[in-house]
Amino acid sequence: MKLSRRVFFGTVAAAALASAAAAQDKGTIYYMVPTLLDEFQTTSVDAIEKFMGDVGYDVVTLNADNKTDIQQSQMSDTILLDPDAIVIAPVDFNALVPAIDEARAAGIPVMIFDRQITDTMIDLTSVAGTIEIGHVAAAEIKRLLTEKNGSVTGTILQVLGDPGDPYTLDIQQGFEERMEGDDVTIITQPAMQWEASNAGSIVADELLATPDIDLIFVHAAHLAVAAVASLEAAGKAPGDVLLVSSNGAPVGLDLIRQGWEQVEVEQPLFAQAAALAMFADKVVNGEEIEPGTYDVLGLQSELTIEEWGPNIKIPGAAITADNVDEPRFWGNLQAPDDPITPVE
Numbered sequence: 481m482k483l484s485r486r487v488f489f490g491t492v493a494a495a496a497l498a499s500a501a502a503a504q505d506k507g508t509i510y511y512m513v514p515t516l517l518d519e520f521q522t523t524s525v526d527a528i529e530k531f532m533g534d535v536g537y538d539v540v541t542l543n544a545d546n547k548t549d550i551q552q553s554q555m556s557d558t559i560l561l562d563p564d565a566i567v568i569a570p571v572d573f574n575a576l577v578p579a580i581d582e583a584r585a586a587g588i589p590v591m592i593f594d595r596q597i598t599d600t601m602i603d604l605t606s607v608a609g610t611i612e613i614g615h616v617a618a619a620e621i622k623r624l625l626t627e628k629n630g631s632v633t634g635t636i637l638q639v640l641g642d643p644g645d646p647y648t649l650d651i652q653q654g655f656e657e658r659m660e661g662d663d664v665t666i667i668t669q670p671a672m673q674w675e676a677s678n679a680g681s682i683v684a685d686e687l688l689a690t691p692d693i694d695l696i697f698v699h700a701a702h703l704a705v706a707a708v709a710s711l712e713a714a715g716k717a718p719g720d721v722l723l724v725s726s727n728g729a730p731v732g733l734d735l736i737r738q739g740w741e742q743v744e745v746e747q748p749l750f751a752q753a754a755a756l757a758m759f760a761d762k763v764v765n766g767e768e769i770e771p772g773t774y775d776v777l778g779l780q781s782e783l784t785i786e787e788w789g790p791n792i793k794i795p796g797a798a799i800t801a802d803n804v805d806e807p808r809f810w811g812n813l814q815a816p817d818d819p820i821t822p823v824e
Contacts, residue, residue, distance in 0.1 A: 506535070506536040506564065506764070507764065508538045508539070509540075509565045510540050510566050511541045511542070511569075512554060513541055513569055514544050519730055524753060527750050531754045534819055535820055537564065537757075548572040551575075551576065552579055555583065562588065564764045565603075566589075568591070570592070570595050573596075574599060589604075589766070591606070592607075604769065606755040607752065608794055609796070610646070612795035613726050613745050613795070614651040618655045620742075621659070624722050635693050635695075636694065636695050637667045638652065638655070638696075639697070639703055640670040640699050641674040642670065667686060669682045669686070677706060680709055683707045697725075699725070699727075700729070701727050701731045704731070704735055704741055723741040724743045726796065727744075727745075728745070728748075733804050733812065745797070747796055748777075748797065750810050750816060752794055754820050758820055759790075774823070779794055797809070
């Protein structure tokens with residue numbers, strides 16, 4: 481089923497009228513996107529509409545403009561429309577719990593995309609394996625250091641995001657546990673509020689304090705842009721200091737093409753969206769979801785049954801100069817053509 485993109489900034493009632501005129505098969509799922517101000521979120525809309533369409537559902541997307549009260553109001557209004565399911569990427573993790581409980585009490589299943597809520601029961605959660613992203617980054621960094629120095633040895637500057645964000649702490653945990661025992665020195669600094677200028681200052685300062693840095697590992701591609709600016713200001717050329725990033729944003733892929741960055745470990749947006757679609761029938765029909773390992777767009781993903789419900793965790797993939805143009809990476813901003821088959 482071919483779906484036209486419909487992102488509504490007005491009332492849910494307007495969205496419902498437009499939805500009623502759209503072709504439907506199995507029914508309608510509402511997607512609550514937190515904002516459309518960044519490429520990850522806008523691409524998530526395309527991906528969820530595409531993959532849910534593959535398995536027979538029409539999708540109506542509501543944008544909260546990054547405001548908790550708007551998303552709460554959207555949830556309340558959507559519950560009155562009795563959709564087949566709701567997918568939420570919450571603006572505020574805890575603030576939506578009452579609305580989620582209200583939806584489920586009304587018989588509307590709720591799926592969570594990308595941002596985990598653990599304080600109430602959820603029908604399905606699809607998230608990136610952030611510790612696993614750290615594992616992948618460690619493997620790639622070991623490879624790069626071996627190619628440069630003949631073995632896994634050298635000095636690494638690790639620039640975290642905000643230290644209050646579990647996303648960056650999980651990546652750090654996964655990375656450092658896989659680097660334990662290697663002959664490396666890891667200098668770790670947080671870029672507060674995920675602010676790129678903070679990352680740029682950290683890189684500039686550490687290049688002065690530790691001129692022999694072999695590799696910089698930043699936890700987001702926009703931080704890599706700031707790191708490159710500091711490298712250029714210090715007179716470095718592409719490749720003089722190796723650079724690895726995570727999340728797979730378009731700017732990171734561009735830095736790979738320019739030679740500044742060697743590896744981007746992707747946050748698997750497309751697979752996270754595809755996983756929701758794979759299990760949508762089971763969620764909508766109230767069927768049991770079995771734990772186990774599932775292939776989601778070629779990524780071996782682990783589904784577990786947690787206290788808050790079924791939770792599928794999807795690892796990232798390493799992007800390099802050899803594969804940077806492949807459409808499977810969300811940073812190329814085009815959902816892959818791979819058809820999605822519902823889980824039986």
